[in-house]
Amino acid sequence: MESEKILENLEKIGFGRKEAEVFLELIKNPGGNGSQIAKALGYPRTTVYQNLDILQKKGYINSYLDKEITLYETMDINQIFEDYKKEVNNATNFLKEELKKVEVSGKQKQFYNLNSIEDIKDKFRAVLKKAEKIVYINTNLDLFEFEKELNKLKEKGIRVILFSFNHIEYKSLGVETYIRDSFNFNITESEKRIMVAADCSAAIIGSNYEGEFCGTYSENKLLANIVTEHIKNDIHLMKLEETFGKDVNKIITLEF
Template sequence: MIKTDEIIENLEKIGFGKKEAEVFLELVKNPGTNGSQIAKNLGYQRTTVYQNLDILQKKGYISSYLDKEITLYKTMNLKEILENYNKEINGATKFLKDELSKVEVSGTQKQFYNLNSFEEIKDRFKNILKRAKKIVYINTNLNLFEYEKELKKLREKDVRIIVFSFNKIDYSSLGIEAYIRESFNFNITDSEKRIMIAADSSVAMIASNYEGEFCGTYSENKLLVNTVTEHIKNDIHLMKLEESLGRSINRIITLDF
């Protein structure tokens, strides 16, 4: 029996994105397949599949050829792929071990990293969840049931999960602290999608699809971590204040010149 989940997980460990791994495995099982067939088998949009086929081909993991004017794909020699990867990793490990020890560290300021795709943002979001040890603050209007597996593991480790959202989604089955500001209950299809997360006062990420394209920033910089944490805390505080007053707080400021 093919251990599909374990194969995907191990492909991710050697640098494949999740969808890259799924497309690659589909080609291992069904060589000489076109993009439309792969999309149908995996249940993904064709544009998503073709994007990942292009990535895999550029990396040298698959090749394409024409058959009656239809582009078909197949994997390269699997043994050679893994042997070459192993050589590259060993070489890179030796080089980094030697060279990084020579690098002089100037200060302790943490860097900011740009995230330029939704897949990259989701992968980083999962990574933050997996690393959390004490507490996680989340502000998002995305459906968190997609991350049920990661959230369950956090609960098992007694990590406190605090979520604020403008979308009315029942998260009671996830066992997390959810605060829904219903007075601003936007529909996710009509509003800007966004993710804000901070964990353990050590790492944070902000991201959105502003103007239709997803982009974000990830950092262990304390300023960003504290800013995101306080922003989410303030959202929750404002919501509780509205509930205590029994009305929405909308303050309009006019300036007279």
């Protein structure tokens, strides 16, 4: 019998070291009393009785009197481990569901790489589905690809604001659109970009100006606020151009 391996595995399922030793001793010599177990293990009787009490409370052993001496024996081993497996399965299933609901706390949220245009589109859909108040977008992606999600936001009365350099009409999707064409960009189909901020709590940035599409998603509030303010500033500058003309950029530069 590989006693050390048995003890190690008992520890893996929650036994303390001395609990495991007392338990194994009772399997080898059932019906022993505290003094006999202490002598066999070389521990003080107080230590053995403490561990016997723990094992009994856990339901792993039973005690009975014989001529006024308390004797101990293990419960049915098969039943012990069947009960243990059920408890572990129940606890695991409970934790899998409940831990999904736990709010992530802390000052810093993680940043996640998005390695393809499809990854970015999938994350964009997820952000739209979770939006509750307002979404800011700067992109030349075709928003009709996200018609289902945008119509849901429209039904809920959630404001969606788009800044773009491309003349595309999205009123049917409930998107508040601001177009700035003063730079006369000639953006080809292969040159795509996106910036999104939802509720100042989640953001996406992505582009493929340097070849393969890549991007970042985060629930970092600082990044979400930066993206929000960037899009707001683009809209504000566009409105200044409409009021004062395209030379407003020179005026702002000189004043600054």
